[in-house]
Amino acid sequence: MPETAFAELDFKSKLKMDLFPTIWCPGCGIGTIMIELAMVLDELGMDQGNTVIVTGIGCTGRMGSYMKYEAVYTLHGRTLPVAEAIKTVRPELNVIVVAGDGDTASIGGNHLIHAIRRNAPITVLCNNNEIYGLTGGQTGPTTPSGTKTLSSPGGNPNTPINLQGIVRSSPHSLYARTTVYHQPQMRTAIREAIEHPGFSFVDITSQCIENNGRRIGFANANEMLTFYRKTYKRAPKGADRLGPHELGILYPEGHANGTNGNDTDGATSGPTATTPAETVPQTGAGASPRAERASVSDDEKARKRAESQKRLALMQRLDPAVKLQVAKGEVSLADALRAAGIDPEELG
Amino acid sequence: MRRLVQGNEAVFRGAVAAGASYYAGYPISPSTEILNIASGWATEHPEFGFLQAEDEIASANSVIGASLAGAKAFTATSGPGFSLMQEAIGYAQKVGVPSVFVDVQRVGPATGMPTMPGQGDIAQVRYGSSGDYTPIAFYPNSVAEAFLMATNAFNAAEESRSPVILLSDTFVAHLNEVVDLDELAAGVTVAPRELTPLARNGDGEPRFFAGVLMYEHGPNAGEPATADADEYLRQFYAAKHRHLEVANRYALYQHGWNTEASTLVVCYGIVSRVAAPLAPDYALFRPIRIHPMLTDELRAVADRYEEIVVIEANDGQYADMAELALRRDVKRIPLLGGRISLEAVNAGLDRVLGGGPSEPPVPEPPAERAPRAPLGIG
Numbered sequence: 001m002p003e004t005a006f007a008e009l010d011f012k013s014k015l016k017m018d019l020f021p022t023i024w025c026p027g028c029g030i031g032t033i034m035i036e037l038a039m040v041l042d043e044l045g046m047d048q049g050n051t052v053i054v055t056g057i058g059c060t061g062r063m064g065s066y067m068k069y070e071a072v073y074t075l076h077g078r079t080l081p082v083a084e085a086i087k088t089v090r091p092e093l094n095v096i097v098v099a100g101d102g103d104t105a106s107i108g109g110n111h112l113i114h115a116i117r118r119n120a121p122i123t124v125l126c127n128n129n130e131i132y133g134l135t136g137g138q139t140g141p142t143t144p145s146g147t148k149t150l151s152s153p154g155g156n157p158n159t160p161i162n163l164q165g166i167v168r169s170s171p172h173s174l175y176a177r178t179t180v181y182h183q184p185q186m187r188t189a190i191r192e193a194i195e196h197p198g199f200s201f202v203d204i205t206s207q208c209i210e211n212n213g214r215r216i217g218f219a220n221a222n223e224m225l226t227f228y229r230k231t232y233k234r235a236p237k238g239a240d241r242l243g244p245h246e247l248g249i250l251y252p253e254g255h256a257n258g259t260n261g262n263d264t265d266g267a268t269s270g271p272t273a274t275t276p277a278e279t280v281p282q283t284g285a286g287a288s289p290r291a292e293r294a295s296v297s298d299d300e301k302a303r304k305r306a307e308s309q310k311r312l313a314l315m316q317r318l319d320p321a322v323k324l325q326v327a328k329g330e331v332s333l334a335d336a337l338r339a340a341g342i343d344p345e346e347l348g
Numbered sequence: 349m350r351r352l353v354q355g356n357e358a359v360f361r362g363a364v365a366a367g368a369s370y371y372a373g374y375p376i377s378p379s380t381e382i383l384n385i386a387s388g389w390a391t392e393h394p395e396f397g398f399l400q401a402e403d404e405i406a407s408a409n410s411v412i413g414a415s416l417a418g419a420k421a422f423t424a425t426s427g428p429g430f431s432l433m434q435e436a437i438g439y440a441q442k443v444g445v446p447s448v449f450v451d452v453q454r455v456g457p458a459t460g461m462p463t464m465p466g467q468g469d470i471a472q473v474r475y476g477s478s479g480d481y482t483p484i485a486f487y488p489n490s491v492a493e494a495f496l497m498a499t500n501a502f503n504a505a506e507e508s509r510s511p512v513i514l515l516s517d518t519f520v521a522h523l524n525e526v527v528d529l530d531e532l533a534a535g536v537t538v539a540p541r542e543l544t545p546l547a548r549n550g551d552g553e554p555r556f557f558a559g560v561l562m563y564e565h566g567p568n569a570g571e572p573a574t575a576d577a578d579e580y581l582r583q584f585y586a587a588k589h590r591h592l593e594v595a596n597r598y599a600l601y602q603h604g605w606n607t608e609a610s611t612l613v614v615c616y617g618i619v620s621r622v623a624a625p626l627a628p629d630y631a632l633f634r635p636i637r638i639h640p641m642l643t644d645e646l647r648a649v650a651d652r653y654e655e656i657v658v659i660e661a662n663d664g665q666y667a668d669m670a671e672l673a674l675r676r677d678v679k680r681i682p683l684l685g686g687r688i689s690l691e692a693v694n695a696g697l698d699r700v701l702g703g704g705p706s707e708p709p710v711p712e713p714p715a716e717r718a719p720r721a722p723l724g725i726g
Contacts, residue, residue: 016554019570048554052546054413057559065556065570070546072416073558074409075439081372081406085413085421086546088397089370093417093547114402 009327011038014047014068022066024059027213027221029180029206030127034063036183037098037125040190041069051094054083056103058134059208060127063098077107084120094194097124102132105141105161112166119172119198125190126163126201129208137211147216164242167201168250174200176249177242180207181228184305185247192249192257205232317342350528355521356381356424358491358529359450359514362498363422364389365533368448370397370421372410374429377462378518379452382424397421404429408436408449415440415447416557418545420502424450427469428459431476438477439559440511444587446543448501452516453617453661455686464686465518467617467661470669473513474639480584482591485513485639486600489620491525495532497636500598503539508594510587515638517661519618519688592640600636603649607631611701612653614646614670619659619683623693630657638666643673650674657681657700661688664706680706 015038024030041051048069055064057076064071074082079097087095104112104126115122131149132138138151142163146155167175174196176189186204193200207213207224218224235248242248251257311333315323318340325331334344353361360382363371371386373379383400390398397414401407407423414421425433430451440447455461456468469476473485484504486497498514505512549555553569556562561573561580573579602620605613605627613630615623620634633649635642650656650670656678658667667680681696683689692708700706 016570023572048549048551049547052417065558065562065572068554070549070554071556072413072546073556073560074412075435075559078405078409078436081401081409082413082416085370085372085397085399085410086417088399089414089417089419089421090545090547110402111406114406 011035011042014038014042016066016068019066023062025208025210027207027209028059029129029204029208029221030060030063032180032183033098033125033127033186033204033206034066036187037063037096037190038067040187040194044191044194046094046194050092051096052083052086054079054086054095054097056097056099056108058100058103058132060098060100060103077103077109077111079103080108080111080115080120080122080124083122084115084118087120087122091121095122096194097122099124099126100133100140101126101128101130101142101163102140105163105166109141109161113169116167116170116173116199116201119170121198123190123193123196123200124202125193126203127206128163128203129206129212130160131208131212133208133211137208137215147212149212149215163201163203164250167199167203168241170199171253172198174198174250174252174255175203175242176201177203177205177247179205179228179232179247181225182232182247185234189249192251196252196255198252314342349530350526352524353491353495353527353529354381355491355494355516355523355525356452357385358495358527359424359498359516359521360385360389361529361533362495362536363420363448363502364396365495365536365538366499366502367420367538368422368502369395370411370414370419371423372399372401372407372414372421373423373425374401374404374407376404376426376429378454378465378521379424379426379429379450379516381521382450382452404432405436408433409439411447411449412436412440412443412445415445416443416543416546418541418548420446420448420506420541422448422450422502424452426452426454426462427456427466427472430469430472434472434476435478437483437511437513438479438481441477441481441483441587442479442559443557444509444543445511445557446505446509446541447511448498448505448514449511450498450514450516452518452521454518455661455684461686463518465618465661465688466684466686467515467517467619468665469515470638470660470662470665473515474669482510482588482595483513483639484508484510484591484595484598484637485515486598486636487515487617487638488636489520489617489634491520491523492527492532493636494520495527495529496536499536499538500600500637503537504594504598506539506541507597508591509543510591513639515617517618518686519621523618595637595640598637599642599645601642601645602632602634602636604634605630605632607652610653611655611657612650613657613659614666614678615659616666617661619661619688619693622688622690623659625690626693626697635666641669641673646670646673650676655679655701657697659683659693659696661686682706682708684708 053064053069053071055061056079083095083097130143139149141161143156178186178189193202209221235246337344373383390396411421455464455466488494488497501512501514563573609631614633659681661683663682664680679700
């Protein structure tokens with residue numbers, strides 16, 4: 001098997017490490033999203049010459065200042081018009097929007113529904129922490145009913161906005177739901193979203209421990225992450241909508257992956273697969289990178305995942321200094337294992 | 349080719365002559381023709397970007413995105429839409445985004461009298477967004493001048509790296525005059541884009557275009573400067589001086605009519621056309637680059653006249669600025685409710701020069717149901 005460099009550390013080349021530590025509170029989920037995004041961008045070969053980040057206001061908006069990409073820190077709620085215009089003027093660029101739930105669904109809600117209507121070829125990562133964090137913890141559009149916040153001391157009387165429903169109101173857009181706990185799944189969702197040639201939206205549930213979590217009974221960020229682990233589950237195979245607390249990627253009609261990223265064999269299952277592929281507008285030139293990726297079956301993905309986990313387990317048995325050398329690519333994993341007296345054949 | 353051209357069309361063609369390659373807009377009378385023409389132009393010229401946005405907020409922010417991506421971009425609207433754009437205009441001021449905003453004025457506030465001409469946005473152009481900034485604005489009074497001021501607006505936007513406002517009004521927008529667009533375009537010089545477009549920065553430090561105050565240079569570059577007054581001063585005055593320096597290159601005004609008269613009439617836009625029959629008896633000062641205030645120019649002209657009368661289709665917005673600039677009283681003739689007519693101008697002159705009030709007499713409401721008011725000049 002090919003020697004795999006541990007790509008997970010290369011993402012640092014995509015971050016302005018000299019500006020660390022960030023302004024985010026300890027325990028905040030935004031940093032995780034940033035790292036996952038940096039990993040995907042690194043993996044896809046996206047650099048500052050072909051990718052632009054557009055962010056909204058608030059905690060999430062500051063992500064653009066820590067990434068080694070040209071970034072626009074727009075007005076509150078105005079990420080989408082700015083991003084769509086950048087893509088119109090420079091179709092060769094990858095335009096990625098990162099914004100909070102308030103920015104995306106409340107003050108920017110009108111832009112959201114119309115960017116979806118126009119199938120704007122951009123990717124939105126929504127840091128959905130269910131609160132207005134930077135202003136101290138007010139009810140946001142995605143705050144669950146009954147949650148006590150600074151602006152709803154008696155509990156939020158309203159039903160949270162249905163982001164899935166809004167995004168899926170167009171047959172052309174991709175909707176994915178993930179959480180900060182489910183990092184590999186988040187990475188897959190971000191990658192699939194970026195590779196989708198039309199409008200894509202990744203709804204990332206994340207924790208705001210300081211201005212929301214503590215008030216609703218969590219002692220620390222770890223408890224919130226544990227809650228996500230226990231509460232959020234992968235959606236059943238073939239599902240064409242995600243139930244409450246279900247994670248998954250919902251592909252648009254006619255997409256090579258079928259309706260749902262959890263399908264066993266992509267293109268044929270799912271109730272919407274009967275829709276002719278011609279109805280999906282082709283925004284990119286020719287075939288998208290998506291088409292090739294679609295040939296990788298779920299079994300194959302599972303095998304790769306298992307391999308990767310095995311490698312990680314072997315890595316844990318190495319001396320930390322050697323581990324770093326392996327991560328930097330200075331020493332191959334097989335050599336390092338041999339030197340440590342471990343049979344590299346255990347790699348499989 | 350000489351042909352009849354509408355004011356709105358001249359604005360669009362002037363923009364294109366100045367290198368515009370992106371338009372975003374939302375339909376609103378009386379600016380809508382610009383949107384219609386832009387959509388047709390984009391169909392014929394695929395390199396021209398076009399968006400009919402969901403609202404004016406989106407239009408304005410779309411223009412900002414397009415400009416940062418490298419396009420010369422503009423939008424057109426009217427008073428209510430211009431109000432919605434104010435936050436974006438402030439952002440473009442703060443970040444330094446070259447862009448052009450066309451405001452075809454009608455009678456406000458709010459929806460007001462949508463098809464009637466007004467000039468009620470003079471102060472909004474200057475002060476509409478929050479905070480301090482120094483906007484540059486032009487206000488033509490003919491179709492040919494609309495073309496030329498559109499090109500000036502784009503060039504000034506590039507040179508000053510700021511959002512420049514092109515004012516118009518219902519009548520200038522819908523005026524049809526014979527002009528030769530090709531001849532006008534042949535005389536246009538086009539200012540180059542100095543701001544490096546997004547993702548064309550090579551291996552340079554990636555930029556962060558932020559509406560919030562950030563350190564732009566020096567050891568703290570990239571860090572927030574949200575509590576540093578010194579950094580605010582550096583950035584604020586750099587922008588202000590740059591804008592004023594560029595504005596001075598376009599110190600455009602008209603001083604004419606009977607310069608031997610004792611009374612100077614100050615008016616601009618369509619009012620200066622309607623008031624043209626006053627030519628034998630009055631002198632004219634017509635600001636074309638209406639913001640920043642042409643203080644020195646107006647002072648030099650006004651010193652020669654005994655009386656100064658500002659005639660405008662608002663309740664004294666430019667008159668206030670003129671009084672501040674001149675430090676002397678000016679007489680005011682507000683032409684309100686879309687009633688921009690020579691009769692109203694003459695009645696106003698009789699009133700204010702005879703020592704009367706600037707306010708016109710307000711008629712009693714009709715006792716009986718009146719027939720539906722005819723459209724047009726009342």
